Amino acid sequence: MTDLTGLQEVATFCGKCDCGCPQLFLDPQAPVERRIVITDDFGQRVQMSADQFASLVEEAKAGKLDALAVA
Numbered sequence: 379m380t381d382l383t384g385l386q387e388v389a390t391f392c393g394k395c396d397c398g399c400p401q402l403f404l405d406p407q408a409p410v411e412r413r414i415v416i417t418d419d420f421g422q423r424v425q426m427s428a429d430q431f432a433s434l435v436e437e438a439k440a441g442k443l444d445a446l447a448v449a
Contacts, residue, residue, distance in 0.1 A: 384405065385404065385405050385415060387402075387403055388401075388404055389402040398419040398421075399419055400419060401417050402414070403415040403416075408425065412427070413428060414426045
């Protein structure tokens, strides 16, 4: 499983079960380009910069990811 020591939880996606829902964290000790951490329910993680995450949020707000949510 992914080591979450030192990470600050920002959000849990789903949270309606106890299956290890995807989560969003801030890692204040990581290099700037890896401070945002997204974990999945399979123990994997993605790390990115705040700028990269802001771009992802902007794309989502613009509706560019909506087709993925319909699957």
